[in-house]
Amino acid sequence: MIELTVETLGDPEPIYGDATQLHQVLLNLCLNARDAMPNGGQLILRCQQETICDRRGPGEKPLVDLAPGEYVVFTVQDTGCGMTPEVMERIFDPFFTTKDVGKGTGLGLAMVYGIVQQHQGAIHVESELGVGTTFRVYLPVASPVAETPEVPGAGGIEESLRGSETVLVAEDEPSVRKLAVRSLQRAGYKAFEATTGQEAVELFEQHADEIDLVVLDVMMPGMTGRQAYERIKSIRPDVQAIFCTAYDPTAGETDFAEQCGLPLLQKPYRSEQLLRTIRDCLNGSREQTQTETFADALV
DSSP states (O other): OEEEEEEEOSOOOOBOOOHHHHHHHHHHHHHHHHHTOTTOEEEEEEEEEEEEOOOOOTTOOOSSOOOSEEEEEEEEEEOSOOOOHHHHTTTTSTTOOOSOTTSOOSOHHHHHHHHHHHTTOEEEEEEETTTEEEEEEEEEBOOOOOOOOOOTTTTTOOGGGOOOOEEEEEOSSHHHHHHHHHHHHHTTOEEEEESSHHHHHHHHHHSTTTOOEEEEESOOSSSOHHHHHHHHHHHOTTOEEEEEEOSOTTSSTTHHHHHTTOOEEESSOOHHHHHHHHHHHHHHHHHHHHHHHHHHHHO
16 A cells, blocks of 8 residues: 655765665665555655755754765655654654554664764654655765775685685575675685575585585574574584574574574674674684594593
8 A cells, every 4th residue: 555666866876885784774764664654655765866065054053964075865755644853853762662562672763873874874854743754864975996906815804704614694685695695705715595494404415514604594484594403403413503683682583592502693784793703603613623632532
């Protein structure tokens, strides 16, 4: 019952950003817009480039707190119930929500605000009761960067995060999966990718002797990450594993990871977080193996 319109005005220049995190920003804003239109309405997504100039008169506040320059603007506009000025003042506060108990944590817009700030951007909100709400996300256009000779083995990745092992990534969200695989390959790892838990199990059966670690999304269609891990562990009990989730870690959906002593990455995560967690797991596994070998020698 919601009419969706997507517009790109002009030819916006590129920005520097984490695609997974910006996807999460738009997803959160769209979900809030949907909830504000229980009887249907219009949802408009717009992308355009704007020039921010400091044209304030004496005593005037700027529309957004940004330095003058070129910005790409993402607009999410709905024709929903709107908000009061009192609610608008608090919408980015952590744990503040107008939704019924069990229907919202109050963290969605707080996370949106944090991600936008991390990207040196700003967010502006306009709303009117019974008319609708408009969010505008301003992100700076990427400055031209001079080309520099590529340094073999560098690639912008810390040497301590690099590796040569083989990792299996099981993730049903294409953008997250591609980010993980690309990050691993840039860091020197060999990577297999699966879109479901069942596919992950089948790939592991074929390459059980090669795969050193598996990265599993907690919730996947058909077979969950936990079910896939149990099947994989029955094939090779010593395999290392990391779980990833977009769920609230306090919601109980991921308790099993802590019970099993397995790392849990909260999505959206940065490439460095993934690589560091993988390296810590593999290094820990190697240290344990060396300790066991030394103990055997003593016996």
